[in-house]
Amino acid sequence: DIQMTQSPSSLSASVGDRVTITCRASQSISRYLHWYQQKPGKAPKLLIFAASTLQSGVPPRFSGSGSGTDFTLTISSLQPEDFATYFCQQSYITPPYTFGQGTKLEIK
Amino acid sequence: QVQLVESGGGVVQPGRSLRLSCAASGFSFYTYDMHWVRQTPGTGLEWVAAISYDGSDKYYADSVKGRFTISRDNSKDTLFLEMDSLRPEDTAMYYCVKPLRRGIKWFDPWGQGTLVTVSS
Numbered sequence: 001d002i003q004m005t006q007s008p009s010s011l012s013a014s015v016g017d018r019v020t021i022t023c024r025a026s027q028s029i030s031r032y033l034h035w036y037q038q039k040p041g042k043a044p045k046l047l048i049f050a051a052s053t054l055q056s057g058v059p060p061r062f063s064g065s066g067s068g069t070d071f072t073l074t075i076s077s078l079q080p081e082d083f084a085t086y087f088c089q090q091s092y093i094t095p096p097y098t099f100g101q102g103t104k105l106e107i108k
Numbered sequence: 109q110v111q112l113v114e115s116g117g118g119v120v121q122p123g124r125s126l127r128l129s130c131a132a133s134g135f136s137f138y139t140y141d142m143h144w145v146r147q148t149p150g151t152g153l154e155w156v157a158a159i160s161y162d163g164s165d166k167y168y169a170d171s172v173k174g175r176f177t178i179s180r181d182n183s184k185d186t187l188f189l190e191m192d193s194l195r196p197e198d199t200a201m202y203y204c205v206k207p208l209r210r211g212i213k214w215f216d217p218w219g220q221g222t223l224v225t226v227s228s
Contacts, residue, residue, distance in 0.1 A: 001170075034214040043203055044153070046216035055208070055216060087153055091213030095167040097143075099153035 002026050002090050006100035012108040013078055021073045021103045023066075023088035032092040033071045035064055038102075039084045047086075048073065083107050110134040110217055112204045117222030120194055128222055130187040130204030138162075138182040140210055144189050145218070146200035156202070157189065161210075172198075194226045 003026040013019050023033065031051040036044035046055045048064040051071060061076045075082055088100040116128040128144075144156040157178040158167045166178050177190040187204055201223050205215035 043218035043221055045218070046208065046214060049208065049214045089214065095155065095158060096169050097155040097213050099155070101152045
């Protein structure tokens with residue numbers, strides 16, 4: 001199975017900061033990497049798919065990049081509603097479609 | 109508007125069974141593969157199972173293979189997860205998820221989830 005490792009596991013930042021979260025795959029997954037945002041008590045919500053494509057309705061302050069094994073999610077200027085947990089997920093070829101362990105973004 | 113509504117969760121003893129349901133609406137259910145994903149505080153998100161649009165192909169995580177069965181009723185726009193021989197480590201929030209588009213494996217939307225607790 002492909003293992004997904006996110007870093008950091010948690011992050012404290014302030015409104016207006018630029019934040020980057022990293023996701024690394026245990027083998028090349030091309031660009032089959034997707035990012036989700038989860039707020040407390042809610043289901044995850046798709047933010048970015050295929051490494052860099054913003055899901056409809058997602059603000060342009062969110063961006064994704066990478067290919068192969070290394071990927072990043074960047075929030076250019078944190079807003080209060082962005083404090084949440086972020087997960088990456090790979091969907092390369094066959095199941096299981098594994099997730100990273102999550103990055104909890106907290107207010108500093 | 110696409111909607112997925114799970115039900116059937118609850119508290120169950122180890123070794124017992126439980127059947128989860130997911131009622132789908134707002135899209136052509138019979139044309140989409142569907143998946144179950146679970147979430148625990150300790151192990152995060154785990155893909156559990158998938159079923160093809162017509163029910164002919166099924167896939168499982170190793171952790172549930174042989175104990176869980178995914179199925180669907182396209183006449184009722186409903187997805188199921190039959191869980192047998194439940195273990196404490198199956199305790200989780202179970203989400204029904206739809207691929208964003210046909211033929212892909214990234215998910216939007218997710219249902220609200222149904223909580224399964226396996227405990228004596």
